[in-house]
Amino acid sequence: MLNAFSYEKESHHETMAIYLRAMALKEEIARRKTFAIISHPDAGKTTLTEKLLLFGGAIQTAGAVKSNKITKTAASDFMEIERQRGISVATSVMVFEYNGMQVNLLDTPGHKDFAEDTYRTLTAVDSVILVIDSSKGVETQTRRLMEVCRMRDTPVIVFINKMDLEGQDAFDLLDELEDELNIKVQPLSWPISKGYSFKGVYKLYDRTINLFESLKTKVSEEIVSISDLNDPTLDQLVGEYAQQLREDVELIESVYDPFDREKYLQGKLAPVFFGSAMNNFGVKELLDKFLELAPTPQHRESSARVVEPEEAKFSGFVFKIHANIDPRHRDRIAFLRVCSGTFERNKFYHHVRLDKDFKYPNPVTFMASAKTTIDEAYAGDVIGLYDTGNFKIGDTLTEGETMMFKGIPSFSPEIFKELVNKDPMKSKQLEKGIRQLTEEGVAQLFIQEPGNRKIVGTVGELQFEVIRYRLEHEYGAKCEFESKTFYKACWITTDHPEKLIEFRRIKGQNMVKDKDDNDVFLAPSSFMLDMERKNYPELEFHFTSEFKVAHA
Numbered sequence: 001m002l003n004a005f006s007y008e009k010e011s012h013h014e015t016m017a018i019y020l021r022a023m024a025l026k027e028e029i030a031r032r033k034t035f036a037i038i039s040h041p042d043a044g045k046t047t048l049t050e051k052l053l054l055f056g057g058a059i060q061t062a063g064a065v066k067s068n069k070i071t072k073t074a075a076s077d078f079m080e081i082e083r084q085r086g087i088s089v090a091t092s093v094m095v096f097e098y099n100g101m102q103v104n105l106l107d108t109p110g111h112k113d114f115a116e117d118t119y120r121t122l123t124a125v126d127s128v129i130l131v132i133d134s135s136k137g138v139e140t141q142t143r144r145l146m147e148v149c150r151m152r153d154t155p156v157i158v159f160i161n162k163m164d165l166e167g168q169d170a171f172d173l174l175d176e177l178e179d180e181l182n183i184k185v186q187p188l189s190w191p192i193s194k195g196y197s198f199k200g201v202y203k204l205y206d207r208t209i210n211l212f213e214s215l216k217t218k219v220s221e222e223i224v225s226i227s228d229l230n231d232p233t234l235d236q237l238v239g240e241y242a243q244q245l246r247e248d249v250e251l252i253e254s255v256y257d258p259f260d261r262e263k264y265l266q267g268k269l270a271p272v273f274f275g276s277a278m279n280n281f282g283v284k285e286l287l288d289k290f291l292e293l294a295p296t297p298q299h300r301e302s303s304a305r306v307v308e309p310e311e312a313k314f315s316g317f318v319f320k321i322h323a324n325i326d327p328r329h330r331d332r333i334a335f336l337r338v339c340s341g342t343f344e345r346n347k348f349y350h351h352v353r354l355d356k357d358f359k360y361p362n363p364v365t366f367m368a369s370a371k372t373t374i375d376e377a378y379a380g381d382v383i384g385l386y387d388t389g390n391f392k393i394g395d396t397l398t399e400g401e402t403m404m405f406k407g408i409p410s411f412s413p414e415i416f417k418e419l420v421n422k423d424p425m426k427s428k429q430l431e432k433g434i435r436q437l438t439e440e441g442v443a444q445l446f447i448q449e450p451g452n453r454k455i456v457g458t459v460g461e462l463q464f465e466v467i468r469y470r471l472e473h474e475y476g477a478k479c480e481f482e483s484k485t486f487y488k489a490c491w492i493t494t495d496h497p498e499k500l501i502e503f504r505r506i507k508g509q510n511m512v513k514d515k516d517d518n519d520v521f522l523a524p525s526s527f528m529l530d531m532e533r534k535n536y537p538e539l540e541f542h543f544t545s546e547f548k549v550a551h552a
């Protein structure tokens with residue numbers, strides 16, 4: 001029989017166990033960095049990823065990481081596209097250890113038609129590294145991706161790549177970044193010349209010079225300390241470029257305050273590094289500085305409250321779903337970001353939207369390209385859950401609490417087409433198929449009443465091929481698409497509901513509902529949108545379903 005003493009002992013043990021678990025969780029969180037590398041295609045994202053994985057020991061040889069770019073294929077060659085996409089899915093999350101830290105690098109599709117996938121992945125990271133091609137500067141995708149980062153104040157580190165090529169002037173590049181990306185930047189390293197005469201970088205934070213050597217596979221950086229830039233050693237090292245460096249550094253030091261990490265963490269200031277990913281140059285210092293500066297897993301806002309990563313109870317949300325296109329294997333993988341606590345294999349968790357509990361016997365993580373089953377995952381981690389159709393993008397799992405994580409907006413598609421049923425006998429299958437595919441995030445579905453007309457919106461043409469193919473092969477439904485020349489989808493908000501009712505009545509032809517039953521106006525042109533804004537000043541038109549910086 002238990003006496004008072006053993007009760008006390010028992011509860012003491014329990015308190016101890018809870019305390020130890022909390023400490024272990026705290027330690028695990030403190031050693032995690034979850035981020036993505038973003039860039040306009042061809043700036044060097046794949047090359048940089050590979051070099052980071054080499055440092056992390058996740059791969060042994062250069063060339064092991066295949067570009068997840070979908071190489072140009074005829075749109076009809078859908079299987080080939082999916083095969084290539086399959087490669088990028090296998091590497092959706094790359095986990096490696098470096099200097100005692102666990103780095104979770106989330107991969108993002110390179111092809112612009114899958115940009116929406118990338119936007120959603122950005123909701124699951126705590127920071128990003130933005131790669132810029134020194135000869136191209138800021139490009140279209142750079143702008144868009146940064147807009148998404150700015151919406152959430154995601155901390156950004158900039159890596160200006162390809163310094164071995166004749167790129168633009170470094171000061172001009174900094175100006176361009178500030179002007180076009182709506183963020184302050186501050187160089188933490190500085191290039192010594194560029195192109196054929198590129199000599200290396202001067203690290204402003206520790207006053208050392210890394211001398212450039214063109215080496216593609218090995219890591220060899222000669223690092224020289226320069227306590228005083230007037231030291232003649234500098235002239236011996238970089239010859240005629242020494243004087244320019246002295247002048248540049250003097251200018252930089254007079255213009256910039258000492259680097260303020262707080263501002264970086266608030267997403268207001270982006271530190272800039274220069275290097276050449278292909279030559280493995282400047283990559284190690286980027287990784288070292290990234291690990292020092294970048295945030296550990298951060299809190300998340302939910303519909304009920306702010307959720308802290310250190311909370312004992314597990315919670316997380318699905319930001320990406322990938323279907324197996326092999327019809328014999330209908331399973332899908334839902335990618336879930338753990339937001340708080342510890343996720344455990346085989347434990348029941350609450351699926352908030354369905355109000356049901358499920359357990360997951362085979363959660364996976366991704367070490368380089370190999371999938372491994374895991375028993376536990378901590379806040380900050382991304383895990384893959386096999387799913388038979390229960391998940392939608394944005395779904396939340398908890399230990400019982402009713403809340404949904406915020407911050408997974410829809411963005412206005414670029415291309416709109418109406419879905420036309422080609423086989424009236426299969427309308428049920430078509431209905432189910434298009435709902436499931438859009439829940440996976442392949443495209444956005446807008447419904448127009450009366451008539452239940454389905455307008456499908458995407459970022460690129462490829463998705464229409466994907467949808468047509470999958471509807472036919474997975475659901476047995478046949479469809480066609482009719483082009484619609486809409487300019488943008490605009491989510492409407494207002495404090496004057498009567499004005500919205502009036503607008504809906506007059507603009508019925510262009511009014512649709514999104515998946516969450518929000519009112520969306522499909523603007524025929526930029527000109528017409530401006531007109532409506534003038535005619536209806538009480539209504540606000542937004543290009544995303546969440547509204548912050550990215551106001552239309």
Ligand code: G4P
Nearest residue numbers: 039040041042043044045046047067161162276277278279
């Ligand atoms: P992405 O994922 O951002 O699309 O770019 P990726 O790394 O595939 O790089 C695009 C091209 O730029 C590749 O050349 C790559 O070798 C090259 N590159 C990357 N970093 C550097 C660099 O620091 N300097 C120079 N000069 N080039 C760089 P490619 O010819 O398209 O492919 P590959 O045949 O070299 O693989």
